[in-house]
Amino acid sequence: MTRALGWLAVVGLVAGLVMGFAVAPREVTQGNVQRIMYVHVPSVWVAYVAFAVVFVASIVYLARRAEGADHVAHASAELGVLFTGLTIATGSIWGKPTWGAWWTWDARLTSVAVLFVMYLGYLLLRGMIDEPERAARYAAVLGVVAALNIPLVHFSVYWWRTLHQPPSLMKPGGSSMPRVIVWALLVNFAAFALVYLYFLARRVRLLRLEAEAAA
Amino acid sequence: MEHRSKETLNALVFFALLLLFVFQFALGPDRERLAAALPGLLWLGFVLAGLLGLGRTFVLERENDCWDALLLAPGDKSAIYVGKLAVNVLLMLVVEVLLLVLFTFFFNVDLVGPLPALALVLALGTLGLAAVGTLFAAMTAQVRARELLFPVLLLPVQVPVLLATVKATEAVLLGEPLSAVAHWLKLLAAADVVYVAAGVLTFDFLLES
Amino acid sequence: MPDNWGFVLAAYGLAALVLFAYWRRLIRREKELSASMPGHPMSAPASRTPLE
Numbered sequence: 001m002t003r004a005l006g007w008l009a010v011v012g013l014v015a016g017l018v019m020g021f022a023v024a025p026r027e028v029t030q031g032n033v034q035r036i037m038y039v040h041v042p043s044v045w046v047a048y049v050a051f052a053v054v055f056v057a058s059i060v061y062l063a064r065r066a067e068g069a070d071h072v073a074h075a076s077a078e079l080g081v082l083f084t085g086l087t088i089a090t091g092s093i094w095g096k097p098t099w100g101a102w103w104t105w106d107a108r109l110t111s112v113a114v115l116f117v118m119y120l121g122y123l124l125l126r127g128m129i130d131e132p133e134r135a136a137r138y139a140a141v142l143g144v145v146a147a148l149n150i151p152l153v154h155f156s157v158y159w160w161r162t163l164h165q166p167p168s169l170m171k172p173g174g175s176s177m178p179r180v181i182v183w184a185l186l187v188n189f190a191a192f193a194l195v196y197l198y199f200l201a202r203r204v205r206l207l208r209l210e211a212e213a214a215a
Numbered sequence: 216m217e218h219r220s221k222e223t224l225n226a227l228v229f230f231a232l233l234l235l236f237v238f239q240f241a242l243g244p245d246r247e248r249l250a251a252a253l254p255g256l257l258w259l260g261f262v263l264a265g266l267l268g269l270g271r272t273f274v275l276e277r278e279n280d281c282w283d284a285l286l287l288a289p290g291d292k293s294a295i296y297v298g299k300l301a302v303n304v305l306l307m308l309v310v311e312v313l314l315l316v317l318f319t320f321f322f323n324v325d326l327v328g329p330l331p332a333l334a335l336v337l338a339l340g341t342l343g344l345a346a347v348g349t350l351f352a353a354m355t356a357q358v359r360a361r362e363l364l365f366p367v368l369l370l371p372v373q374v375p376v377l378l379a380t381v382k383a384t385e386a387v388l389l390g391e392p393l394s395a396v397a398h399w400l401k402l403l404a405a406a407d408v409v410y411v412a413a414g415v416l417t418f419d420f421l422l423e424s
Numbered sequence: 425m426p427d428n429w430g431f432v433l434a435a436y437g438l439a440a441l442v443l444f445a446y447w448r449r450l451i452r453r454e455k456e457l458s459a460s461m462p463g464h465p466m467s468a469p470a471s472r473t474p475l476e
Contacts, residue, residue, distance in 0.1 A: 033431055036431065039439045062420055082446060086442055090438065093438070094431065096431065125354070138354050138421060142354065145350070148413060149375070157375075159399070199447070202454070213460070
C-alpha cells in the first residue's frame with residue numbers, strides 16, 4: 001500500500017514538473033524565475049496541512065492515548081518543519097532576483113518564519129524528553145497550543161505590516177491568475193501532498209519500529 | 216511560595232535597572248531614536264523580565280523534589296495553573312510598573328496622559344504572556360536544557376501578543392485614542408481568552424503521574 | 425527581464441535534494457532497525473526490495 005503511494009507520488013512529481021515547465025507559460029512580468037512558485041507555494045500549502053494534522057492527532061492522543069496518534073503527530077510535525085523550511089528557502093531564492101533581497105519582514109514571510117520556529121520548538125521538546133509517554137503528552141499539549149496560535153500570528157503580522165503602511169512589495173501572481181498557472185499550482189500541490197502522505201506513512205512506520213526497539 | 220516570589224521580585228527589579236542602563240548605553244543621547252524605539256524597548260524589557268520570572272514558576276517544586284507532590288495532589292489540577300498564573304501576572308505587573316516609572320524618570324517620557332490606555336494594554340499583554348508562560352514553565356520544568364527550551368518555546372508563540380502590545384503602546388504614547396487601536400486590543404483580548412482557556416484545559420495533562 | 429534560470433535550478437535542485445535525502449534517511453533507518461530486531465519479518469535478508 002505504501003509502495004503504491006510512493007509510486008503515485010513519483011508520478012505526481014513528474015506531472016508537476018511537466019506542468020511547471022512545459023505547460024505553464026513564461027510569466028509576463030517576472031520571466032521564468034516565476035516557475036519557482038510551483039515548488040514554493042505547494043510547499044507552504046502542504047506545511048499547513050501537516051500542522052493541521054498535528055493539531056488533530058494531538059487532540060486524539062490526549063483524548064484516547066493511542067500511540068498511533070502520537071506517531072502521526074510526531075511525523076507530521078517533522079514533515080511540516082521540512083516543508084516550511086523548503087518554503088522559506090525556495091521563497092528566498094525566488095526573492096533575490098525578483099525583489100533584490102533574500103529576506104524581508106513582510107507579512108507572509110514573517111508568519112512562515114514564526115511557524116517554522118514554533119514547530120521546530122515542538123521537535124526540540126520531543127527530543128529533550130526521554131520518557132516516551134511524557135514526551136507524547138507534552139508534545140500533544142504544545143501541538144494544540146501552537147495550532148491555536150496560527151490564526152493569531154496571521155492576523156497580528158498582517159495588521160502589523162499593512163495598516164498605516166503602504167504595501168511595498170509586488171505580490172506573486174496578481175488578483176486574477178491565468179487558469180493554466182492555477183492548474184500548474186494545483187497539480188504540483190497534489191504531487192507534494194502525495195509525497196507528504198508517503199513520507200508520513202513511512203515515518204510513522206519507522207517511529208513504530210523505534211518504539212518497539214526501545215521497549 | 217511567598218519567599219520564592221520575593222526572591223524572584225528582587226532579581227527582576229535588579230534586572231529592570233540593568234536593562235535601563237543597557238538601553239541608555241545602546242541608544243545614547245539620541246533623544247529621537249530613543250523616543251521612537253521606546254514602545255519596543257519597553258516591551259523588550261517586559262518580555263526579558265517575563266522570561267526570567269515565568270521560567271522560575273516551578274523552581275521550588277523542582278528543587279525541593281516537590282514535583283511528585285504536585286502530580287499526586289488530588290482534585291482539579293487546573294486550580295494550580297490559575298493560582299500560579301495569578302501570582303505570575305502580579306509579579307510581572309509590579310516589574311512593569313517599576314520599569315515604566317524608571318523610564319519616565321530617566322528618559323523623560325510623559326506617561327500621565329496616556330496612563331489609563333497604557334494600563335489596559337499592559338494588563339492585556341501581561342495576561343497573554345503569563346498565560347502561555349505559566350503553561351510552558353510546567354512543560355519545561357522537568358525537561359533537559361529547560362533554561363534554553365523555555366524561551367525557545369515561548370517567544371514564537373508570543374509573537375502576536377508582542378506585536379499587538381508594541382503597536383498599541385506606540386499609538387497610545389503618541390496620544391491616540393483607544394479607538395484607534397481597537398483592533399489590537401481585540402486581538403489581545405482574543406489571544407488572552409485562547410491562551411487562558413488552553414492553559415486551564417491542558418494543564419492537567421502536564422501533571423499526570 | 426533576465427530569466428534567472430540559475431535561481432530556478434537552485435530552487436528545484438534544493439527541493440529535490442532535501443526530499444531525496446529525507447527519503448534516503450527513512451529507508452536506511454528502517455532497514456537498520458528491522459535488521460537489528462530478531463524475529464522481525466523484515467530481518468530476513470534479501471527478501472524484500474527497498475522500495476516497499
